[in-house]
Amino acid sequence: MTNKPQIKVPATYMRGGTSKGVFFKLSDLPETVQVPGPTRDQFLLRVIGSPDPYGKQTDGMGGATSSTSKTVILSKSNEPGHDVDYLFGQVAIDKPFVDWSGNCGNLTAAVGSFAISNGLVASDRIPQNGVAVVRIWQANINKTIVAHVPMTEGAVQETGDFELDGVTFPAAEVKIEFVDPVGDAAMFPTGRLVDDLVVPGLGTFKATMIAAGIPTIFLNAADIGFKGTELQGDINGDEKVLAMFETIRAHGAIKMGLIQSIDEAASRQHTPKVAILAPAAAYTSSSGKVIKVTDIDLNVRAMSMGLLHHAMMGTAAVAIATASAIPGTLVNLAAGGGDRSELRFGHPSGTLKVGAEVVQIDGQWKAKKVMMSRSARVLMSGSVHVPGEVV
Structure with a gap:
């Protein structure tokens, strides 16, 4: 041959x-x-x-x-x-x-x-x-x-x-601006800042589901048995935990209108993302850097392609920034609530500062732009x- x-x-x-x-x-x-x-x-x-x-x-x-x-x-x-x-x-x-x-x-x-x-x-x-x-x-x-x-x-x-x-x-x-990251689509596909997400076999969880940057499902870490300070080794070696996150992701995708059946989630691994939130708490990052409680406004850990991400996806950071600027979302509440245009959050590798400009028009939230720095x-x-x- x-x-x-x-x-x-x-x-x-x-x-x-x-x-x-x-x-x-x-x-x-x-x-x-x-x-x-x-x-x-x-x-x-x-x-x-x-x-x-x-x-x-x-x-x-x-x-x-x-x-x-x-x-x-x-x-x-x-x-x-x-x-x-x-x-x-x-x-x-x-x-x-x-x-x-x-x-x-x-x-x-x-x-x-x-x-x-x-x-x-x-x-x-x-x-x-x-x-x-x-x-x-x-x-x-x-x-x-x-x-x-x-x-x-x-x-x-x-x-x-x-x-x-x-x-x-x-x-x-390199400074990056994500301009009008939601456009004319609904920022919150369900129409609510916080939903009750029913996941058969696991329970019902409070969730903020947002389509800004990338469709993302935010959960309180404590609701599913986590602290929000976990590193990759705490999650990625546990097949039962990974299966739990995938099940949550699939049911959230249906509620967000991204898929019609659970089976479709397997061929749509990139979206939506699942992220867990917790109020600011000290931890040691994967590099050994000590993150103090005064360094951050909250902790966020995000799943990507079935595993805990080693840092934070840029698109998920857009979702975090946008949701944090809207009073009443789980992200905003975990960061302490109120009006805010920027925040610094902790992730497995350290911290990241992001900012967002949002407005409310006819009862609907719109993101004008989200800013962050990368290299x-x-x-x-x-x-x-x-x-x-x-x-």
């Missing part, structure tokens, strides 16, 4: 926030991969090394975690008033599918940098020194994101002294190699 040789495809391996992914220019992809469909998915699965029954992604670029099993496709934007179209694919590790249902907020921090360095932003919009404002059209969810990318001598400034918990080394700060860096550039039969 004759096998097709490998093909080389230009690609850049980048860190954005606390995630890593393989970035492509749409025009650099093989023609059969430039359009959505099974061939594109098969190509990206092979690039990342999935599905891998061993859960290691040894034969690909993936890092065997939800934070490092990611792909990005970028192109010049056809959307008026935008520079670049950003399409994100979350690649499953042990299953043969790519989830296109949501955004990756962390990798958003790298989109502006890649776009500038790869000629996707008009030269007259890029200052020689200062800050380039890159207008991003997030094609998965049809939303606008603005990235403020530092520039030095006409090149993206990647090195700096900005520290981001969950990332080992400092880098240049990004090119790790490797060149080509990825994949067996020719996948395209």
Whole structure:
């Protein structure tokens, strides 16, 4: 039997926030991969090394975690008033599918940098020194994101002294604004700030279910037997606990109108997210850093692709920021209640500061924008190699 040789495809391996992914220019992809469909998915699965029954992604670029099993496709934007179209694919590790249902907020921090360095932003919009404002059209969810990318001598400034918990080394700060992250859709799909979520076999839990940044189900940690200061090792090795979170997620997805039956949840792992909340309490982060009660307003732990996230997804941080600014949500109450435009929350790797501007119009809450700072860096550039039969 004759096998097709490998093909080389230009690609850049980048860190954005606390995630890593393989970035492509749409025009650099093989023609059969430039359009959505099974061939594109098969190509990206092979690039990342999935599905891998061993859960290691040894034969690909993936890092065997939800934070490092990611792909990005970028192109010049056809959307008026935008520079670049950003399409994100979350690649499953042990299953043969790519989830296109949501955004990756962390990798958003790298989109502006890649776009500038790869000629996707008009030269007259890029200052020689200062800050380039890159207008991003997030094609998965049809939303606008603005990235403020530092520039030095006409090149993206990647090195700096900005520290981001969950990332080992400092880098240049990239400020991100998620503009109108909900749009005309209902921010609270059920119409309520707090619901009683009935989960057969487990009980009924108070829940705030919000669609801002990414659909997210917030629960009080104490209601399901947690403190809210847990690290990955406290949860990810317990199959019974993971199954409980997945059951809660599936029933929450139905209540939010994202799926019609429990069976559909298995093919929609990226959304919604489940996060647990607790009032501020001291703990030691996964790096050994001591987080004092005075450092934070509350603790949040979030599940991603079936496991506790090592830090916090950027999109979930958008949901946290938005919900915290609305009096009466579980997030707002866990942070102490009242009116607030920003907060700092604790996560397994440390802390993160976020802010949100919200308004109430005709009884409905709207988010004008959500702000946070991340960092990004090119790790490797060149080509990825994949067996020719996948395209």
